[in-house]
Amino acid sequence: MAESTGLVINLTESLLVQVVNDIRRGVIALEPGFNLNLNISYAHLADGSFDTFIDTRAPVFAAQGITLVFEITERENIDLSDAIARKITHIKNSGTLIALDDFGTVFSNLAFIANLRPDSIKIDRMFIRQISQDVATPLIDCVIDMAKRMNILTTAEGVEYDYQVDYLKNNQIDCLQGYFFSRPLSFNDFIVFLNKHAV
Known part of the structure; x- marks a missing residue:
């Protein structure tokens, strides 16, 4: 429902704000390069505001010494278009890693690997x-x-x-x-x- 109504974008942004606030409380010391994995829906990835989302959030986590990892699931019907390929490049250029979630659950595995160029598979x-x-x-x-x-x-x-x-x-x-x-x-x-x- 959140994805179909577009609310997933606001939910993801709210979640990241909470994470940053928790980390800034100083009650935990994370080693440099600590990975924070976050599920990103295709609805968010395909949205026109996604590049701004990356440009706003990636530097915040980098400043905290945290490596942001976006988990993209194979189970979603992702259109591997030129626009998506460009966004994948934008993600990688920001220093954010990509994980292919639920690997092996559908028949497009090799196409997903070729086009999404994941840093890891789950x-x-x-x-x-x-x-x-x-x-x-x-x-x-x-x-x-x-x-x-x-x-x-x-x-x-x-x-x-x-x-x-x-x-x-x-x-x-x-x-x-x-x-x-x-x-x-x-x-x-x-x-x-x-x-x-x-x-």
Whole structure:
């Protein structure tokens, strides 16, 4: 509903303002290059105000030492037009990274990689669930291998069990995400979690 009415743009802007305000409170020290991932809908990407949104927000996060990452999902019907290609270039020129979310859920994967030129791909939890202690999962191995050959980072979504962690680490996945590590947290709870697990 938010996307169809255009409210998603205001919601995204409001969310980023809250994030910046929380960080500026000074209650957390983030390492330089800390990645903040944000889902960007196609409705927002295609909107005429998107370039201004980038030019306004990217410098704010850069000044805080935070790397902004836009997650674009394959599940949306994205028109890979010249206009979108230009916006992707604008995103990258701003220092913002691009992650292709829900990778492997539709049939346009290679076209998305070629046109969106993602810095990372997030392998959908549907594939991670196929990892078991008894059965090999060569499809995931192929995705990881392809990404490494293209210098694209990989993230496994929906990691819940220790044997999934072991399998993915053994197959050189770059990042792991899921309930095995934590459920979604409020900002204050995230501070506690981050401080507890600081290296």
